[in-house]
Amino acid sequence: MNDMTPDRETRSANLKGLGCSRKRVEDARFTQGKGNYVDDIKLPGMLHGDFVRSPYAHARVVSINKDAALALPGVVAVLTAEDLAPLNLHWMPTLAGDKQMVLADGKVLFQGQEVAFVVAKDRYVAADAVELVEVEYEELPVIVDPFEALKTDVVLREDLAGQTHGAHGPRKHHNHIFTWEQGDETTTNQVLENADVVAEETMYYHRTHPCPLETCGSVASMDKVNGKLTLWGTFQAPHVVRTVASLLSGIEEHNIRVVSPDIGGGFGNKVGVYPGYVCSIVASIVTGVPVKWVEDRMENLMSTAFARDYWMTGKIAATKEGKITGLHCHVTADHGGFDACADPTKFPAGFMNICTGSYDIPVAYLAVDGVYTNKAPGGVSYRCSFRVTEAVYFIERMIEVLAIELNMDAAELRRINFIKKEQFPYQSALGWEYDSGDYHTAWDKALKAVDYEGLRREQAERVEAFKRGETRTLMGIGLSFFTEIVGAGPVKNCDILGMGMFDSCEIRIHPTGSAIARLGTISQGQGHATTFAQILASEIGLSADSITIEEGDTDTAPYGLGTYGSRSTPVAGAATAMAGRKIRAKAQMIAAYLLEVHDDDVEWDIDRFVVKGAPERFKTMKEIAYAAYNQAIPGIEPGLEAVSYYDPPNMTYPFGAYVCVMDIDVDTGVPEIRRFYALDDCGTRINPMIIEGQIHGGLTEALAVALGQEIAYDDLGNVKTGTLMDFFLPTAWEVPNYETDFTVTPSPHHPIGAKGVGESPHVGGVPCFSNAVQDAFRAFGNRHTNMPHDHWRIWQTANRLGLHD
Amino acid sequence: MIPAAFEYHRPTNMDDVIALLTKHGDDARVMAGGHSLIPMMKLRMAEIPHLIDLQDIGGLQDITIHGQRVTLGAMVTQHELINHAALTEVAPILRETALQIADPQVRYMGTVGGNVANGDPGNDMPGLMQCLDAQINLAGPNGARSVAARDYYEAAYMTAREDDEVLVSVSFDSPKSGYAYEKQKRKIGDYATAAAAVTLTKDGGTVASASIAMTNLSDVPVWSEGAGAALIGTRCDADALKAAVEAMLGDIDPTEDNRGPVAFKRHVAGVILKRAITRAWDRA
Structure with a gap:
């Protein structure tokens, strides 16, 4: 070893690889108005x-x-x-x-x-x-109500006249698109009939829109x-x-x-x-x-594509002690004038069958009916994997309703029903294999961080003070625990228009030891140029600063299925790591040749290959790159390039535990978010700063959807919320200070254990904000009220419960 | 969001403005900050063949204070109004109101004149001007005239201003004692769900005078004489607040929109007014 060689810690830090809060390389041009849209x-x-x-x-x-x-x-x-x-x-x-x-x-x-x-x-x-x-x-005649659409003689799609079958099976009515069924209906119904307790609720997840700035x-x-x-x-x-x-x-x-x-932002749009x-x-x-x-x-x-617009009816069965025994869900899905949902082909309701959530529910049944109405087409996954936001909202509301039915604490009800750590990989009743999780640890950490018991005591005191006329403000504690399903997906069951949902990365190492990597994905603000370089830096031992990431030009980038559904890191990120490993495999042969030892006699050490047992003998990746192009090595082609097309063996299942504390002015309906705590487990963390940014952004879009953002129509099908004056896009003013936290449960099947994070905060955030509003009124008999919780609807809830003079 | 073609005029004196207005009649409109008119043109809800920009006209940017008399030029921006120390000293309610209009970017451009002149029921300054019993000063082909703010608004976007007249300034006496501008809105930049402007004076522990105006609860701003009168001689106790709210509710006429139904707006108007009166009373 020469004296100029930095120690291992320094060499590792110099790479700016996995775990480094490296500043976003994209931001210089965006913050200076030099983007090219x-x-x-x-x-x-x-x-x-x-x-x-x-x-x-x-x-x-x-x-x-x-x-x-x-x-x-x-x-x-x-x-x-x-x-x-x-x-x-x-x-x-x-x-x-x-x-x-x-x-x-x-x-x-x-x-x-x-x-x-x-x-x-x-x-x-x-x-x-x-x-x-x-x-x-x-x-x-205009039909804006999906239930009316299924009854009326008015035919919306005359072009489909006489077609009794659509792309996803039989059609029951001229305005019906499909029925999608998952799970075991007979057994689920038997469980519901014989259960100690059944909680039932219908909830409308309103139509909204991803509304990217561009x-x-x-x-x-x-x-x-x-x-x-x-x-x-x-x-x-x-x-x-x-x-x-x-x-x-x-x-x-x-x-x-x-x-x-x-x-400038996509969010599915x-x-x-x-x-x-x-x-x-x-x-x-x-x-x-x-x-x-x-x-x-x-x-x-x-x-252009809306999101949500699901009418969801649930029945959840449990024992007296609160152990969930079965779940039944029916959805009437309003798809508008054309069915333009963006889902993998075999999943007309996306991954709505993740609706058993984070809970060990032995039997379940889901049926979704898609319906045509006189509204815009779409049905995209607005900052979520296919329909996962709807699924998580559904189960997290059903849990709250069941807690009311059982007169139980909703945090405890969750705890006793979580899938246990030792149950992973876990087969869900509706067909998924959850890869890894440690829900109890995350939940306990979250509840401790916010002093959950203390919050409940304060809330109880507030209710008493309210009853005595000493305050007009109620306090809501919103809980949510979510499991996402992202990284679509395995080609065996995920395709879009017949194209398998693999993704790709192609790497070229330059002779002087820098590199370019091209991927089949495309960043819309996620920071791919920053994070994918970090994955690669850790794999191939070149600094992330020396790696250019390029995406989006089909003449140069390898074929890939793009960026949505939090699939970039789980799929293209995996391809990046795998391509990096191919580079390293060839580099190992070159290093061994240069060091005059057998291939098996060198080992990888951060940014170099060293001779086993003789650490002073090594070749750095930069040296290897130069030799790859400039030295005749017997039996090895010149150059140092690799490509990987990655077909993921499974989805990844990020999860998280969120708590929102809200104070609600009963007289004006104005909610004030006092505190928002978000614990995310996205497996291996690539860039903590970017993760935090993603969480802030996703939570803000969750706040928007929960508290006011909607595409509303009048009876004549006129859009009532067609400008940003009425379509709620929150600004810094409306956004609370978020506290972020994490646990790390790597994905066992992903090359670096990463699970994806961009959409988790939205998926977990919406039910958390909504549950906070609903919880504030629980003591006064509220069971469920539909989003969006804007001022007048919150006021209406208070009014309905007799809380006004 | 693409406007139809228009001629852009940028005269340097008021006579030229009046001449252009006289010549083009209904086809011409003056523009101050442009934050109401330009969006309407972009949406093609307003087609203005001749747009007359006032920014080169001298004297419209001044804030003058003579004793208790305050005059705000039409081109004074909300931002300038917020940051004018002497104005805040004599009439702090102006600052309190302006801080609740739109957002900082809009306030750099949006003007007092535009806000007052347009007759948009969502604007905050008209109600405030009615509360302050301001005079609206107009220039026209037949010279200058003034109209009381309480007589100025006829219907949504319809005012006492003739097509060939220009609003050049507003004047009012500084409110002497308690004041408050209370506004509920859905988000920053929104128009009011309900807003209340209140000024009052105290004499010997009771209200000596009070003036109350409401914003965005009718097609015009609503100065509620009865609501103010209900407070006179009271200590703004619960009964007085209730009487003032009842009088106000008799004067407003809100309509349903995305902010909510009429019942909600009427309820919130009452809550907002009580809060405004209470704050004004505490400050008096």
Whole structure:
């Protein structure tokens, strides 16, 4: 060993690998306004598209007159379904096995639906021309209630007339999409019939929207000389978009390049394919010049993928002592005018069958009925893995309702029903294999951290003071314990449009010992360029600062299924580690050659291979990289590259324990969050600072959804919350100080034990905020009240319970 | 969010502004901070062929205080108002109100004049000006005139201002004693679910005078003469508060919107008013 060699601790720290709170390498450009988003892309001769949208939720399109619009100087084209039909692009397949109109084909099914696409030389001219397109509508009866949809004679999808089977089996009614059943109905019903106690509740998880700060958009550029189409867009899954674009357009896949540039948040909103993407492509093919389409905020809220909209009815059976014996869940799922849910093909209700939660429930049954209504299509996983937020909200509310039924403390009820540490890997009644967990430890740590007993004493005193007229504020203690299911997923049962949900990483080590790694995922703010470099740094012994991470360009990145459902770290992160190990395997052979020993006589030590038993003899990874390119080594190809396509053996199951303390002004309905404690166990922690940031963000979106964020419709299908004035997007002002904490239970099947964390706080946060509101009124007879808990609805609860004069 | 085409005018004196308004009539609108008008134009809810920017007109940015008389130029921003020490000294209710308008970014641009002139029932300054019995000073082709804030608002977005007149300033006597502006809103930047402006004076342990106005609880701001009168001679005890609230509830006429149904708004209006009166009384 020479004197210049730093000690092992220093060498390890220099890597900035796993566990390092390394600053985000992305932030320099974002904080200085130097990001490059879709709307920043400006190409020579580029045209601009804008939509004529339906003001009605259900209407027949009688006629469309383009003359006045086409007469406006600067207008190049006005496309309608009639123009797209010869290309067979007036409809497009959805991710859920349904089809969706690209432009209104004879009728419209939701307010804001795309009717015509105006293409003009200038964005302003395009907007002027939209007003000049004359569309004659004949209004039809509007159905906004899914229960009414299943009874009415009104047929929403005339194109499906006579089709008694959909993509997921039989249809019971002309507005019914599918029934999805999981578990054992007969045994579950027997358990419910014979149970000591059964708690029953119906809850509505309202429709909301992911609302990323950047709206959706695309720029299509068809080069008619070389036949290549380049498509920039807000795509959470650029490779899938390329394949879909090829299948739809007939352009061979090698002639399509899809690029996701910087993306300003996705949260599921940018997983699907939207009519705007298709129209920009068609318009570019027709005109031969680039065409840009970027929606505005109102269009985003009104027409691109919503989330939730589940009516959930639960029955939970238990013994007198509180041991849960069975669970029954039925969901009526409002999918809007088209079934455009973004779920793996075999899962039309996503992973709703994780609804047994963190509890050892021996038998369960779930049935989900999907229904068409006159609302926008979508049904995406807003900051969660497929429908997991709905599932966790359901079970965490059912637990609270059962606690009321049993007159038990809800924390204790959870504790006696948790899956025990020694039960993992755990087979759930609805078909999942939970990989690892230690719920009791996490729960005890959380309750101790907040002094749960003390909080309950204070709450009881507050109730007494309230009854004596000494205060008008009630105190709520919100509890939630969640288990996520992320990292979709094993190709054997997870695919999207037939494409298996593996992911990928390709690494190239440069001769001087730096590297580039490309992945099939795409960051929308998660910090992949920072964290994936850390995974790799620990695997290959080069500093994270010397590793460039690239994603999002299908011409350069390996094929992957993209970023959503917290799958990047579980799947692409695993691919990164595996590709890194291939690099290391070759490096070991090179090192052994250079050190003139057998391959088995060297061992890995942080950033180098050392000769076993002779630590002064070593080759650093930098030295090995140089030799790989510049030294003739018998039997070994030059270069140092690797690629890994990783098909995960199982999902990962992050979990957490959250507690919210809330004070509620009974007279105004205003809630004040006094405290929020979040313990997350996401397995191995890659970058604690980024984890903390993810948790703050996910909790804030949970707060939003629980306390006011909704897409509301009136009886005529008009969107009532179409701007950020009414659609609640919290600011720093509304957000409390979050306390974060953790335990570490690595995933046994993931190469580095990581489980994913980006969505956990949202999944666990929503029921926690909601339970706090509901708990505040428990002493006065409240059992359940639906979200969102905005001021007037909280006031209404107090009013219903007779707490006002 | 793309406005229709418009002509942009930026005159340097008021005569030119008036001339433009006279020439273009209903096709022209003046713009102060632009935080009401520009969004309406972007949504194409307002089509304004001639937009007249007031920012180069001298004298509209001044805050003047002569004894108890305060005059705020139309172009004074909420931010300037919040940070003006002398104004806060004589009329702290202005600062208390302005801090509850929108958010800091908007307050850098949003003006007193725009807030008062527009007749938007959600704006906070109109109710405050009614509470303070302010005079609204207008310039027009026939010279200057003043209208009492309590007579200015006719309906939503309809005011006593003629199309060819410009609101140049508001004037009022500084409120002498207790004051409060209480506002409930869903989030920062929101209009009021209910808001109350209260000023009162105390004499010998009871209320000598009181003025109460409510925001966003009708299509115009509501100065409730009866609510103020109900407090005179009282110690703002429970009965007095109840009487004031009852009088106020007789004057407001809220409508249902995303903030909630009418019953909720009426209940909250009462709670907010009680809190405002109590705070004003404590400060008197």
